[in-house]
Amino acid sequence: xxxxxxxxxxxxxxxKLFTExxxxxxRIAGSGVGEDSPCDIIAAKLGKKAxxxxxxxxxxxxxxxxxxQIEDFILFSSIxxxxxxxxxxxxxxxxxxxDPKHLKDTGKYFSMPLKTAQEQGKRFAQFFEN
Numbered sequence: 001x002x003x004x005x006x007x008x009x010x011x012x013x014x015x016k017l018f019t020e021x022x023x024x025x026x027r028i029a030g031s032g033v034g035e036d037s038p039c040d041i042i043a044a045k046l047g048k049k050a051x052x053x054x055x056x057x058x059x060x061x062x063x064x065x066x067x068x069q070i071e072d073f074i075l076f077s078s079i080x081x082x083x084x085x086x087x088x089x090x091x092x093x094x095x096x097x098x099d100p101k102h103l104k105d106t107g108k109y110f111s112m113p114l115k116t117a118q119e120q121g122k123r124f125a126q127f128f129e130n
Contacts (some may be wrong), residue, residue: 010057011040012052014087017095017124018043024043033071038069041087048128052082054100057089064109074100085127088117096121097128 009029018025018041044050045061056063056075065086077084086098087126093114098121121127 006057007040008056010089012057014041014053014055014095021124022129023048023128038072039084042082043128047082047127049127050081052077053082053087054082054084055089059091061090061114063090063112064090064106065112066109067104068107070100070103070110086112088112088121090114090117093118095124097124097126098122116129 008027015025015027023043023045025041026039028037028039039052041053041055051108052073054065054070056065073078074084076082084100086100086103088096088098090096096117098112100110100116102116102120103112104116
């Protein structure tokens with residue numbers, strides 16, 4: 001299975017989680033491919049703040065994201081009034097949702113170590129329902 005297929009599978013898994021919790025969510029076509037698709041998912045629920053979501057999963061203990069991708073993601077979220085969130089899924093950890101301000105600057109990339117995701121991240125109900 002290619003990385004693109006794995007990423008799409010993870011995004012569909014997250015869409016299902018939103019749907020099971022009475023949210024509406026949509027995958028953004030071509031996400032991660034170019035400037036025209038700066039996030040993976042947009043999710044909203046009546047009475048709640050809508051979110052732009054960047055999904056990342058890894059078998060490793062750290063996730064890397066290019067600075068330009070995060071900058072575009074934050075700008076896009078701001079322009080259309082969505083709250084940005086990084087949805088991480090490390091093996092055997094389940095989903096953790098983290099504010100992008102907790103990304104670590106490594107020079108060319110931003111990173112999200114598993115430890116940071118565990119310390120700063122929240123589970124679905126904690127992040128989206130509170």
